Amino acid sequence: MPSARRADLPQGTLDLLILQIVALGPIHGYAIAQRLQQISRDVVQVQQGSLYPALHRLENKGLLAAEWGPSETGRESKFYRLTAKGRAQLKADTEAWERLTGAIGLILRTAKETR
Amino acid sequence: MSWWARFTGRHRFEDELDRELRDHFDRLVAEHIRRGRPVDEARRAARLEFGGADQVKESCRDERGTRWAHDLAQDLRFAWRRLRAQPAASLAAVATLACGIGAAAASWSLVASVLVNPLPVADPDRLVVLGERDTGPGATGGLRYSKPYDVYRHVHESGAFPGLAAGGQVSRPVAIGGRTAEPAKVYFASHGFFDLLGISPGRGRDFSAEDDQRGAPLVVILSDHYRRRVFGDNGEVLGQRLMVAGVPATIVGIAPRGFRGLNLTDAPDLYMPLETVGRVTDPRANYFAEDLPTKDSPYSWLTLLARLEGDASAAQAAGRLNALGLARRSFELTDVQTAALPAAARMNVRQFARLLGATVGLLLLSGAFSVGMLLLVRAESRQDEFAMCLALGASRVRLARGVVLEGALLAMAGGLAAIPFTQWLFGAVRTFQLPGDVSIELLNLSVDVHSWMAVAAGGLGSALLMTFVAGAFGLPARRVSLLRSRSGATPRVTRRHARTALVVAQVAIALVLLAGAGLFARSLSAALAVNPGFDAQHLVTGRMALFDSGYSRPAADAFFDELRQRLAVNASVRAFSISASHGGMTPRGQLVVDGQPRRFPSMVYYMAVDDRYFSTIGLEVIQGRDFSRDDRADGPPVAIVSESLGRLLADGADPIGHRIGSPSERNTPRVVGVVPDIITDVTTLEPLVLYHPLIQRPAVAWRAVAIRPAGDPEAAIREVHATIRQMDARVPPPPLRTMEDGLAAQMGPQRFGATILGGLGGIAALLTLLGTYVVAATVAGARRREMGIRAALGARPRQLSGLVFAETARLAGLGIAAGLFLAWLGAGSIRPFLFRTPPLDQVTLGAVAGGMLLLALAVSLRPALSAARVNLVSVLRDE
Numbered sequence: 001m002p003s004a005r006r007a008d009l010p011q012g013t014l015d016l017l018i019l020q021i022v023a024l025g026p027i028h029g030y031a032i033a034q035r036l037q038q039i040s041r042d043v044v045q046v047q048q049g050s051l052y053p054a055l056h057r058l059e060n061k062g063l064l065a066a067e068w069g070p071s072e073t074g075r076e077s078k079f080y081r082l083t084a085k086g087r088a089q090l091k092a093d094t095e096a097w098e099r100l101t102g103a104i105g106l107i108l109r110t111a112k113e114t115r
Numbered sequence: 116m117s118w119w120a121r122f123t124g125r126h127r128f129e130d131e132l133d134r135e136l137r138d139h140f141d142r143l144v145a146e147h148i149r150r151g152r153p154v155d156e157a158r159r160a161a162r163l164e165f166g167g168a169d170q171v172k173e174s175c176r177d178e179r180g181t182r183w184a185h186d187l188a189q190d191l192r193f194a195w196r197r198l199r200a201q202p203a204a205s206l207a208a209v210a211t212l213a214c215g216i217g218a219a220a221a222s223w224s225l226v227a228s229v230l231v232n233p234l235p236v237a238d239p240d241r242l243v244v245l246g247e248r249d250t251g252p253g254a255t256g257g258l259r260y261s262k263p264y265d266v267y268r269h270v271h272e273s274g275a276f277p278g279l280a281a282g283g284q285v286s287r288p289v290a291i292g293g294r295t296a297e298p299a300k301v302y303f304a305s306h307g308f309f310d311l312l313g314i315s316p317g318r319g320r321d322f323s324a325e326d327d328q329r330g331a332p333l334v335v336i337l338s339d340h341y342r343r344r345v346f347g348d349n350g351e352v353l354g355q356r357l358m359v360a361g362v363p364a365t366i367v368g369i370a371p372r373g374f375r376g377l378n379l380t381d382a383p384d385l386y387m388p389l390e391t392v393g394r395v396t397d398p399r400a401n402y403f404a405e406d407l408p409t410k411d412s413p414y415s416w417l418t419l420l421a422r423l424e425g426d427a428s429a430a431q432a433a434g435r436l437n438a439l440g441l442a443r444r445s446f447e448l449t450d451v452q453t454a455a456l457p458a459a460a461r462m463n464v465r466q467f468a469r470l471l472g473a474t475v476g477l478l479l480l481s482g483a484f485s486v487g488m489l490l491l492v493r494a495e496s497r498q499d500e501f502a503m504c505l506a507l508g509a510s511r512v513r514l515a516r517g518v519v520l521e522g523a524l525l526a527m528a529g530g531l532a533a534i535p536f537t538q539w540l541f542g543a544v545r546t547f548q549l550p551g552d553v554s555i556e557l558l559n560l561s562v563d564v565h566s567w568m569a570v571a572a573g574g575l576g577s578a579l580l581m582t583f584v585a586g587a588f589g590l591p592a593r594r595v596s597l598l599r600s601r602s603g604a605t606p607r608v609t610r611r612h613a614r615t616a617l618v619v620a621q622v623a624i625a626l627v628l629l630a631g632a633g634l635f636a637r638s639l640s641a642a643l644a645v646n647p648g649f650d651a652q653h654l655v656t657g658r659m660a661l662f663d664s665g666y667s668r669p670a671a672d673a674f675f676d677e678l679r680q681r682l683a684v685n686a687s688v689r690a691f692s693i694s695a696s697h698g699g700m701t702p703r704g705q706l707v708v709d710g711q712p713r714r715f716p717s718m719v720y721y722m723a724v725d726d727r728y729f730s731t732i733g734l735e736v737i738q739g740r741d742f743s744r745d746d747r748a749d750g751p752p753v754a755i756v757s758e759s760l761g762r763l764l765a766d767g768a769d770p771i772g773h774r775i776g777s778p779s780e781r782n783t784p785r786v787v788g789v790v791p792d793i794i795t796d797v798t799t800l801e802p803l804v805l806y807h808p809l810i811q812r813p814a815v816a817w818r819a820v821a822i823r824p825a826g827d828p829e830a831a832i833r834e835v836h837a838t839i840r841q842m843d844a845r846v847p848p849p850p851l852r853t854m855e856d857g858l859a860a861q862m863g864p865q866r867f868g869a870t871i872l873g874g875l876g877g878i879a880a881l882l883t884l885l886g887t888y889v890v891a892a893t894v895a896g897a898r899r900r901e902m903g904i905r906a907a908l909g910a911r912p913r914q915l916s917g918l919v920f921a922e923t924a925r926l927a928g929l930g931i932a933a934g935l936f937l938a939w940l941g942a943g944s945i946r947p948f949l950f951r952t953p954p955l956d957q958v959t960l961g962a963v964a965g966g967m968l969l970l971a972l973a974v975s976l977r978p979a980l981s982a983a984r985v986n987l988v989s990v991l992r993d994e
Contacts, residue, residue, distance in 0.1 A: 029135060030142040048139060049166055052132075053174035060121065060179060068131075073145070078135045 009044065014054050016097060017044070019082065019090040022064060028077040029055060055080060063089050122181045132175055140165055187520075190513075194520040201493075205525065207885065208486040212529025214878050215482035216573035217536035218475045221544070223568075224537075226468040234455055235373040237313020238422075243429050243448035244377075245270070245419040245436075258447060260454060261415040263404040267305075269441045270419060276432075278422035280308040284376075284383055285402075285416070286660070287395055288847045290358040291345060298847035299341070301359065302376060302383035303392040303402075309336075309370075311422055319353045319368030326367075327388035333364035333395070334388065339372045341384040359387070360395040360845060377418060379455050389417075397666075397845070420451065470944050471871065474628060478875045481624040483577040485882040486525055488617045492893055494518055530574035544867065615926060618890050621883040622930020626967055627937045628876030631945060633959040634952055635869035641951040642858060649793065650733055651858065655822040655832055657851035659839075675818055677842060682822075687834045690823040692731035694724040697812060699805075700777060707783055708764050708775050715763060719803045723812035729755075729790055731821050739771045739788035746808040752776075752784035753811075757804040761789045775805065784811075795854070820849070828853050868948055880967070883930075884974045887923060891975035895919050895982045903987035912983035919979035920972060927971035931964045 009017075021027065021035050033051055036044050058064040063086035071077040082090065121128070140161055147157035176182055198205040236242060246258035267281040282304035288296035306327035315321060316336055326334050337345075337352065346352050355366050364387070375382040387395070392402045402414060423432055429448040437445050494501075501514055661671040675693050682691040699720040705712040706719060726742045729735070737758070746753055754775060761770035764786075776783035784807060792802050824831030836848040859866070895902075902915050942954035952959075 028138070030139045047166065048136070049171050049174060052136065052171050053178045056175045056178040073142075075138065075141075076134070077138050078131065 009046075013097075014046065014050060015058060016090070016093045018051075018054055018058060019063065019086055019093070022080050023082050023087065023090055026069075026079040026081040028071060028079050030077075032080070058086070062086075118180065121179050122184055125181070125185065128179065132172055136168055136171060140168075186513075187516075190517050190520050191524070194517060194524050197493075198521060198524060204489055204493075208489050208525050209528045209532055211482040211485055211878075211882055212526060212574075212577055213532035213536050214875075215475075215479035215577065216530055217533035217540055218875060219479050219573045220533060220537045220567075221540040222468075222471045222475045224541075225544075226472065229379070229464050229468070234312075234377065234452055235314070235371070236451070239452045240450055241423045242312065242451040243421055243423060243432070244451055244454040245421065245446045246449050246454070247444060247446060258449060258454075259415075260418050260449075262417050262419055263415045264402060264417060265404045266441070266444065267417050267419055270436070273436075273439050273441060275436045275439060276421035277424065278307075278311050280311040280420045281305045281389060281417045282308055282377070282420070283389075283392075283402075283416040283418060284381065285392065285396065286847055287360045288845070289360075289385065291355075292357075296358065296360075296844075296847075298850075299384040300381070301335075301385045301387055301395070303387050303389045305389040308386075308389075308420070311420060312374075314371055314374055316368035317371040319366070321368060322386075322388045327390045329390045329393060331388070331391060333359065333362055333391055334367045335359065335364045336368040336370055336386040337366055338370050338375070338382065338384055338386070340375070340382070342369050359385075362395050364395075377420070377451060377455055421448075423448075466944065466947050467868075470631075470868070470948070473941065473944065474631065474872055474875055477624045477628060478879055479573060479577060480580075481621050481879045481882050482529075483580040484617045484621050484624075485886045486522070486577070487580060487583075488614060488886050488889060490518060490522055490525075491613060491617075492889055493521075495893075526574045526577050529577070530571070533573070544871070614890050614893070615929075618883070618886050618926045619930040619933055621879070621886045622927055622967060622971070623934035623937055625876060625879040625883040626931055626934030626963055627941065628872055628879045629963045629967070630934075630938050630960050631941075632869055632873035632876045633963055634945060634949055634954065634956055635866075635872055637956060637959055638948070638950040638952040639866060639869055651854040653824060653828060654732055654854045655824060655828050655835075655851050656819060656854055656857060657849045658819050659846075659849040661818075661846065671818070674842065674846075678838065681838050681842070682835065685834050685838065687825050687827075687831045688822055689825040690727060690731040692725055692727040692821045693809065694722055694728050694819045694821065695809065695812070696819065697721045697723055705778060706775060707778050707780075709773055710783075712778065713764070715760075715803055717801070717803060719760065719805055721812075722804055722806045723809040724806050725809045728806075728821065731823050732793070733823070734790045734793060736788045736790055738769070739786070741788060742806075742808045746811065748810045750811075752780075752782050753787045753808065754784040755788040755790055755806040756786055757802055757806075758789055758792045759801040760803040760805060761786070763803065795857070820851070822851070880970070883967075884970055887926065887971045888974040888978070890926065891919060891923050891978040894922055895978035898982070899985055899990050902982050902985040903990040906985055907987040915985065916979035916983040919975055919982045923971050923975040924968070927968050931967060934967075935960065935964065 017036060018032060021032050021039075027035070029051060032055075033046050033048075036046055055064065055066075059066055059080070062083060064080045065083050066078050066080050068076050069079050071079075143161035143164060144154075144157050147160050148154060152160065244260050245262065246260045247262075248258060261283070262281075264281075270276070271279055271281075282302050284300055284302045286298050287301045289299040289301070290296040304322070306322050306324050309315060309321050317339065319336070322334065322336070325331055335357065342352055352366050352369065356363050357366065358364070370386065396402060402416065404414060421432075423429065427435075429450065433446055433448045436448075504514060505511065661674060666674060679691055679693065682688045699718050700706050700715070701718055702714060702716060705714055707713065724742065726744060726746070729741055736755070738761070739755070742753070742755065756764065756770055756775070764770055764775055765773055770786050770789060773786050774783040775786060790806070792804075794802060820835075822831055822835060832851045835851065839846055839848055898918075902910075902918070905915060906912075938960060939955065946954045
């Protein structure tokens with residue numbers, strides 16, 4: 001059962017994940033959700049109720065820019081792309097995340113070894 | 116995207132959000148179809164997976180950060196619609212606020228331009244005027260600012276001040292474009308005068324060093340008020356010529372609009388270079404104080420102005436200047452703003468400003484109360500609606516915001532409407548004078564930054580007050596119980612205390628303002644009745660200064676003799692007399708009475724009068740004799756005293772035969788007659804006057820003339836002016852007016868007070884009546900059921916209307932009591948402006964209180980009558 005393998009996203013990480021996905025190239029909202037699910041092998045599933053408010057939040061902050069354009073199905077879709085500000089934010093957030101996870105991993109490993 | 120773009124692009128946003136979510140949904144459906152589901156099933160699955168689109172949209176809207184603004188805009192639209200639904204009440208509220216705010220803005224401008232920033236010059240604190248303390252016998256101890264030209268030259272040459280300028284004002288006949296010359300006040304200013312003040316002409320140029328030479332072609336700079344008065348608002352005046360005392364001069368500049376000279380009570384019309392003063396005045400007048408041809412002391416006519424250097428204080432600079440020992444004078448330096456308004460006048464103006472401020476504040480308060488009451492009544496009538504909204508889940512904050520916004524909209528509209536009202540007010544008060552002879556017209560009031568700030572503050576303050584009133588008392592406390600009680604039970608007369616307090620406060624305020632107006636009006640009429648039995652209406656007086664026209668004393672005497680002879684045969688002049696005031700003795704100085712030094716409680720004025728003076732002005736000698744031709748210059752010195760002086764000097768006994776004079780006189784004059792007191796100055800009610808024969812007191816070159824016209828005073832004034840012009844065209848015709856006008860002019864502040872307080876009090880009274888009516892009507896409306904039951908139980912209509920009247924009378928009575936208490940508190944602030952009227956004058960207070968009560972009862976007539984006609988059946992049917 002796939003739902004058993006799902007994990008809740010820690011607070012604030014959704015924005016980081018979206019920025020990382022969008023960094024690969026202009027992309028619409030549906031594809032972002034698909035891509036998150038595929039890459040995480042169905043561990044991360046984002047509901048529309050969180051995805052779109054997050055996209056609008058990032059757009060208002062100027063981290064993402066959006067424009068309407070033709071998609072692979074021939075219909076018009078709203079494509080998001082990273083702005084320069086977004087790229088800088090992504091870099092900073094990624095580094096912070098890696099530092100944090102590294103530190104947490106270190107604590108867990110060290111604590112396990114000294115047990 | 117900027118916040119503003121997001122705020123304004125709301126419709127596009129909604130449209131795009133809709134398209135974006137639909138796109139997502141369609142892709143989900145397509146995915147399910149791709150996995151082999153039928154279309155209907157695919158759509159159902161997609162819908163399940165997608166969840167509620169509306170919730171997603173709401174969350175997205177929240178993320179935009181513009182929701183509060185949209186809510187606000189929505190509330191504003193709603194408030195606007197509600198205000199529009201009751202146009203009469205809304206307009207009344209706006210008009211009320213406009214009056215209050217406008218009056219506040221206007222009075223603030225007035226106060227600011229007289230007290231806060233009287234002189235629009237750069238860095239006025241560092242600009243000082245050179246003064247000398249008036250000492251010696253009979254001196255006032257005040258500072259004298261006028262200096263002769265040689266002092267200016269000495270100070271200038273000493274180099275004590277790198278920035279020094281001098282100027283003095285002279286009245287000169289000025290003719291423009293072939294018109295008859297009119298006297299104008301010409302200020303002769305040294306080169307660098309404007310520069311020192313840090314102002315440059317509004318148009319044209321400043322005087323150059325070349326202009327300020329004795330032989331230079333004449334140039335003038337017009338004051339802005341003179342340009343507007345003479346040339347109108349339009350028209351090119353630069354380069355035009357005018358004739359100053361018959362000499363052509365070119366207009367080279369116009370002083371900036373706000374600049375009105377250095378003395379607030381005497382603003383110049385024109386400015387000319389100092390060194391050219393000799394070209395337009397008689398050479399004999401000797402403005403430059405050079406090798407004096409007569410024994411007259413040098414003419415003190417210049418004000419010396421200097422800018423303090425560096426950090427030097429005025430006292431330090433004065434010390435350095437006095438160390439130079441220039442002409443053995445000892446100077447004191449006063450800052451230019453203080454010198455602009457004499458100390459006494461400054462105090463009067465300050466008291467007056469306080470009074471005005473209190474008045475305007477009360478009006479604004481009254482306006483805010485009545486608007487608050489309108490909002491309150493309106494909020495009460497919406498109780499059901501509020502209760503319903505609360506029951507449906509609206510937040511109390513949102514409801515309160517609606518009420519607040521209504522108040523804010525009213526305040527804003529009131530503020531906007533206040534601007535034209537303020538401008539109108541400036542026009543209306545233009546002709547008045549402030550205490551200390553400050554002419555409001557010269558203040559050049561306009562809606563400036565100060566008034567804008569006052570308007571904004573007034574609007575904000577009243578909005579807050581209204582909001583507090585309506586918000587605190589208007590919102591329902593219990594929602595469900597209110598809805599539950601709708602059926603049948605008598606609605607409670609809610610928040611009655613709030614309304615009662617508002618009406619009581621309004622009545623009190625209106626009472627105070629109207630009482631103030633009444634006191635001023637009484638004081639005005641008292642001032643006009645100061646000289647009973649004295650025909651002030653048919654007595655024309657004025658002063659003539661021949662010195663400016665180059666007359667020496669003997670020449671002036673000859674001139675006045677000839678004028679008297681010519682007027683003696685003029686049909687429109689019945690009597691003509693000449694007098695001169697020659698100072699007096701202050702209460703600090705001593706006179707000599709029968710060889711003994713003696714002090715008097717108030718100033719003793721010296722008047723030198725000719726032998727026709729008393730008969731001309733219509734004073735009968737009540738004891739002893741009048742002056743006659745037998746009182747010769749070399750004869751025994753004689754004097755006539757005013758009744759009050761006579762009583763004091765002889766301690767109530769007969770003053771005739773006593774001797775009174777100043778200590779410097781070798782031969783003290785003997786009192787030969789007593790005349791009644793005559794009040795020419797409303798601040799001196801018991802004038803102590805010592806009259807001497809003019810012939811025994813060679814006076815200065817200016818004289819006072821008194822004319823008893825044969826018929827129309829105006830015709831006599833024209834004749835006198837024509838005669839003077841025939842005798843010497845260079846002499847500017849003196850300003851002449853009837854003594855009644857003269858007394859009335861001294862009462863300028865009282866006239867201003869009566870008008871302003873009367874006007875504002877009238878507005879406040881109207882507001883109060885409106886408030887009283889609203890309360891009487893709502894209370895009567897809320898008590899309809901009770902009245903119906905009383906009627907059904909047999910109460911007569913008169914008893915029912917009596918209930919309404921009693922309620923009104925109770926409110927008005929409380930308000931009147933509060934108002935009388937306020938009047939008692941404020942009595943001190945109005946006392947200095949009242950003339951022979953006590954600040955708690957019983958007649959005035961009684962009349963105003965009675966009037967308020969009657970009016971309050973009158974406006975409750977309609978609610979009372981409708982209460983009397985109540986019929987229980989129709990009340991129950993309505994419910």
